[in-house]
Amino acid sequence: GFLTGKGSMKITIFGTGYVGLVTGACLAEVGNHVVCVDVDVAKIEGLRNGVIPIYEPGLDEVVKRNAAAGNLEFTTDVAEGVAHGLFQFIAVGTPPDEDGSADLQHVKAVARSIGEHMSEFRVIVNKSTVPVGTADVVRDTVASVLSARGAGVEFDVVSNPEFLKEGAAVDDFMRPDRIVIGTDNPRTTELLRILYAPFNRSHSRLVEMDVRSAELTKYAANAMLATKISFMNEIANLAERLGADIEHVRLGIGADPRIGYHFIYPGCGYGGSCFPKDVKALEHTARDIGYRAELLSAVENVNNRQKEVLFAKISAHFGGDLAGKTFALWGLSFKPKTDDMRDAPSRVLMEALWAAGAKVQAYDPEAMKECRRIYGERAGLKLCDRAEAALEGADALVVVTEWNAFRSPDLSLIKSHLKYPVVFDGRNVYEPEQLRSAGLMHYGIGRGGAH
Numbered sequence: 001g002f003l004t005g006k007g008s009m010k011i012t013i014f015g016t017g018y019v020g021l022v023t024g025a026c027l028a029e030v031g032n033h034v035v036c037v038d039v040d041v042a043k044i045e046g047l048r049n050g051v052i053p054i055y056e057p058g059l060d061e062v063v064k065r066n067a068a069a070g071n072l073e074f075t076t077d078v079a080e081g082v083a084h085g086l087f088q089f090i091a092v093g094t095p096p097d098e099d100g101s102a103d104l105q106h107v108k109a110v111a112r113s114i115g116e117h118m119s120e121f122r123v124i125v126n127k128s129t130v131p132v133g134t135a136d137v138v139r140d141t142v143a144s145v146l147s148a149r150g151a152g153v154e155f156d157v158v159s160n161p162e163f164l165k166e167g168a169a170v171d172d173f174m175r176p177d178r179i180v181i182g183t184d185n186p187r188t189t190e191l192l193r194i195l196y197a198p199f200n201r202s203h204s205r206l207v208e209m210d211v212r213s214a215e216l217t218k219y220a221a222n223a224m225l226a227t228k229i230s231f232m233n234e235i236a237n238l239a240e241r242l243g244a245d246i247e248h249v250r251l252g253i254g255a256d257p258r259i260g261y262h263f264i265y266p267g268c269g270y271g272g273s274c275f276p277k278d279v280k281a282l283e284h285t286a287r288d289i290g291y292r293a294e295l296l297s298a299v300e301n302v303n304n305r306q307k308e309v310l311f312a313k314i315s316a317h318f319g320g321d322l323a324g325k326t327f328a329l330w331g332l333s334f335k336p337k338t339d340d341m342r343d344a345p346s347r348v349l350m351e352a353l354w355a356a357g358a359k360v361q362a363y364d365p366e367a368m369k370e371c372r373r374i375y376g377e378r379a380g381l382k383l384c385d386r387a388e389a390a391l392e393g394a395d396a397l398v399v400v401t402e403w404n405a406f407r408s409p410d411l412s413l414i415k416s417h418l419k420y421p422v423v424f425d426g427r428n429v430y431e432p433e434q435l436r437s438a439g440l441m442h443y444g445i446g447r448g449g450a451h
């Protein structure tokens, strides 16, 4: 019964952020009928008028095409959402609570809504990143609302964590490395196999497991990636002090296939909405069960320290006297190809510069609007509409995000604009020799041997 009709499945997505909107748009793109629900009235109003609230390559077209075709709809009406989809996706935020644990209030709110309005079988698919045991919380929440209503409706809760990367989200969703399905119910597994079949055509990417393993898999993946970054930053800091160049070391270790070249770039710290919060949440989960997760604490501590490295280099270069100085900042987003500035290293740097009495002139290809939303009109912050404009009248240049647009700048232009010919390269975008030959002084990350 559920799978007949026009060959499409009915899907409801709660949350139209990075994960929810991409999931909804991509599931619509392969022919399903998707309804996206959000509590943010302005966001839904905008989406109905073709305003995409985030920058994500390719998302605009997929959303507009499917909205125009009528298979991607947006509503704030929860009852309508619950009535629509056999699949009820939860893709709401799970931000860190004050103590570092994942705040489940939005997830629980959706579970209550589903319980209140559900009148026939539903598969509740949890895509938000949530601590082990949350599927049970969702199940209990829905069941208790149902029983308060005196309604006996069947449902199942599945863990289906999302692994998309901001900046490549549509592509990642359409061509996933793997699709993790956590459920003990074979009937539900079968439904999800059908749902994901269009993303699975050359070979199966489904990794099927129990619910708790699926929940832990997401945290393990992000903790591993964060560990790789903190590890490289630790070695970079050593290299710098030992007169070695981390870029040589990176190539030297990456050649070992057990290590590999992927994701071993040193820099000025990881940010974004996921690594920092997920490492903290997993640490918290460990603490709750009486286990001290030493490695996770170290990964977090190393990262917090790394976010201060650029400021320390700048401050040291200018002998601690930054009052009245102006810094050109290239890059605000936490990584290229996104407008996301959550936990971005740029924020730590800007705030430290302001605290020291310095000013910032910043340019980012996508995150300017987000920066304005966060900091507003603020003395000490000037947002420039071109990379070159940020250099004008600045004392020095700091590269915080490795956008492609910053990779081969006109070095003579940099030199002519800056008061002091010095570049602080937080992502090792430039070769020290290249800058030196253009008359620019270079500070990188971990490049002790390269000075």
Ligand code: NAD
Binding pocket: 014, 015, 016, 017, 018, 019, 020, 037, 038, 039, 040, 043, 091, 092, 093, 094, 106, 109, 110, 127, 128, 129, 130, 162, 163, 164, 165, 166, 273, 274
């Ligand atoms: P987001 O903050 O961009 O979006 C969350 C959306 O949920 C917001 O639009 C918010 O208004 C909405 N919302 C909150 N409560 C709601 C409710 N009761 N009903 C309907 N909508 C509601 O978050 P995101 O980045 O998309 O992340 C969502 C989840 O996915 C998080 O758990 C995150 O950890 C996880 N995740 C994120 C990424 C990523 O790269 N951003 C990747 C994988 C997993």
